[in-house]
Amino acid sequence: MTDTSTSKVSATRDHDPHLRRGPRGYALLPGGYGRSTYYTGAPSPYAIKGKGYRVWDDRGRELIDANNNFTSLIHGNAHPAITEAATRALTAGASWGIPNLYEWDLAEALLSRLPALDQVRFANSGTEAVMSAIRIARASTGRERVIVTKGGYHGTSDVALVPGGPSYTKGVTQGVIKDVTPVPLNDVETLREAVEAAPSEYAAVILDLLPNRAGLISLTEEFVRAARELCTKHGIVLIIDETISLRLGYGGMSGEFGVDPDILTTGKLIGGGFAVGAIIGLGELMAEVDPTRKSSLPHGGTFSGNPVSMAAGAVAVKLYDAAQVQRLNALGDAARASVNAKVADAGWEIRGRGSLLRAVPAGASKVDETTQHRLWWATYERGLLGSPANLLSLSTPMNESVTADIAERLADAVLEVANTTPRS
Numbered sequence: 001m002t003d004t005s006t007s008k009v010s011a012t013r014d015h016d017p018h019l020r021r022g023p024r025g026y027a028l029l030p031g032g033y034g035r036s037t038y039y040t041g042a043p044s045p046y047a048i049k050g051k052g053y054r055v056w057d058d059r060g061r062e063l064i065d066a067n068n069n070f071t072s073l074i075h076g077n078a079h080p081a082i083t084e085a086a087t088r089a090l091t092a093g094a095s096w097g098i099p100n101l102y103e104w105d106l107a108e109a110l111l112s113r114l115p116a117l118d119q120v121r122f123a124n125s126g127t128e129a130v131m132s133a134i135r136i137a138r139a140s141t142g143r144e145r146v147i148v149t150k151g152g153y154h155g156t157s158d159v160a161l162v163p164g165g166p167s168y169t170k171g172v173t174q175g176v177i178k179d180v181t182p183v184p185l186n187d188v189e190t191l192r193e194a195v196e197a198a199p200s201e202y203a204a205v206i207l208d209l210l211p212n213r214a215g216l217i218s219l220t221e222e223f224v225r226a227a228r229e230l231c232t233k234h235g236i237v238l239i240i241d242e243t244i245s246l247r248l249g250y251g252g253m254s255g256e257f258g259v260d261p262d263i264l265t266t267g268k269l270i271g272g273g274f275a276v277g278a279i280i281g282l283g284e285l286m287a288e289v290d291p292t293r294k295s296s297l298p299h300g301g302t303f304s305g306n307p308v309s310m311a312a313g314a315v316a317v318k319l320y321d322a323a324q325v326q327r328l329n330a331l332g333d334a335a336r337a338s339v340n341a342k343v344a345d346a347g348w349e350i351r352g353r354g355s356l357l358r359a360v361p362a363g364a365s366k367v368d369e370t371t372q373h374r375l376w377w378a379t380y381e382r383g384l385l386g387s388p389a390n391l392l393s394l395s396t397p398m399n400e401s402v403t404a405d406i407a408e409r410l411a412d413a414v415l416e417v418a419n420t421t422p423r424s
């Protein structure tokens, strides 16, 4: 057993941090939150510090961090080499208005793993990267429409909200909605029909290979290959969004499938814990944002390519070598098998791939928010921190005994929720 025991000190769902935050309390932030994605249905604990695979919160709990800032912390909290690189960069100045050499380090680290692609442009988030990739695709093809998979998640730009369905598109114009064609996951025939109904109107097909919003169901290699073939045939840009799935292979999950995108978008782990996004593409497409060319696309971002994210990211990417990718994926496979064996009879399953795991009611393509939140609190109370949608990600400081411990805590939490949720 690893040393991950959970202190019960003052742990209660009714704990209300705003009482200690002065008279204005929650009014300072909408709903009390700096990000809507933190929301777990009840006042949240606050992080105090992290080290390796552990996080400590303001309720006195020590938690195994399998949230890892929504999969970004591939090397866990405060990894010494990453902290050292970030500190060195920061000490020389947080950001500048002329380029810095760390951008080259991270670009080189990424392109060495993605031999089919030529150039990188940095942004500050996966959302920004996808937004710019779509614009590049539109500019280069002179077309406007985009195909996405239903339930795929690509951040919160207007186009990216459409695959979530009507509950996500409040505030998005009908014009944008009309330009986006969602097709069901892994439905090759519908994809083919959609493309072939108007092949000269589509600028891009954009794929989230392991859509968490759709219950962490993987796209099949067959579907991704079909998308590749259709895009090649009709001059459509294939954008593979590897914002979370990059960790699943040395060259991302697309590399595992052996399918090369025209543009790969990513973020999260490649910033070493700092804000980042990247658009990585074929030279002819990336030329659209080349400012030395006449009438190139505007692409900026005051903090794009900032030295702290670049320096930390370059170290994080290099440390996540092929052996670590394989090791973490194997740990994930073992954890999934172990939890599945314990929860199957209760009508639940553990989905995912490699080092990404998620518990869902068996067969569900959507999990209601109340159930997700109940499971979040059940895992939290067992000293395990996941995302509010119960996505768990492993990090390199974890070993077999830690992931066995995670599996035990997760199975126990699932059984509690399963045994108190009416089956539909």
Ligand SMILES: Cc1ncc(COP(=O)(O)O)c(C=O)c1O
Residues within 6 Å of the ligand: 070, 124, 125, 126, 127, 128, 130, 153, 154, 155, 156, 208, 241, 242, 243, 244, 267, 268
């Ligand atoms: C596949 C995918 N694309 C884009 C994003 C958005 O990234 P960010 O939160 O950095 O804007 C995410 C975030 O989870 C994602 O999973």
